[in-house]
Amino acid sequence: MAKLLLNLRNVPDDEAEEIRAWLRREQLAFYETMPSSWGISHGGIWLEDDAQLPRARALMADYQAGRAATARAAAQQARRDGKAESFASQLRARPLYVVGVLVAIVVIVVVTLALPWWLLR
Structure with a gap:
């Protein structure tokens, strides 16, 4: 049964390619699932043989x-530079942008702290 080695969510392309390369170099059989169209799944790299999982996890x-x-x-x-x-x-x-984000943070903090007090009054 296949085991998920790496979920590709937020994995840079260069890192995924390096992992594919060392999987091939180490002769570990794997396959990939592609991301879904709606972003529910981000795809993954799966090991075909779960007996190789401890070795693959160590690598x-x-x-x-x-x-x-x-x-x-x-x-x-x-x-340093x-x-x-x-x-x-x-x-x-x-x-x-920075000032907008700071204003949004202040608004969220004020609403979070004041809303319960206002609702309980």
């Missing part, structure tokens, strides 16, 4: 640890 853990280390290193480098995205950089780039 996946190693892959994800390496990818996380690479992403952390890139983020640290961006901070001053290219990391911050609140101030977002405010300079898109001031109306």
Whole structure:
């Protein structure tokens, strides 16, 4: 029976392609399901033989640890270079959007705190 190895929700294309490549390289039989038309399912990568699942999960853990280390290193480098995205950089780039989001947050907090008090009065 097939087992889901990776749900493709929010998985970048390059990561999915790297996973497909190492599955082929390790000769693990797999197939993919495509996302649904209405966005209910985002597709997935499935192992055909569930006896290979422990090996595939170990390989996946190693892959994800390496990818996380690479992403952390890139983020640290961006901070050192001053290219990391911050609140101030977002405010300079898109001031109306940032102010709009802040106003929406304040409105939601006020409604959340005041509505129960107003309804119980």
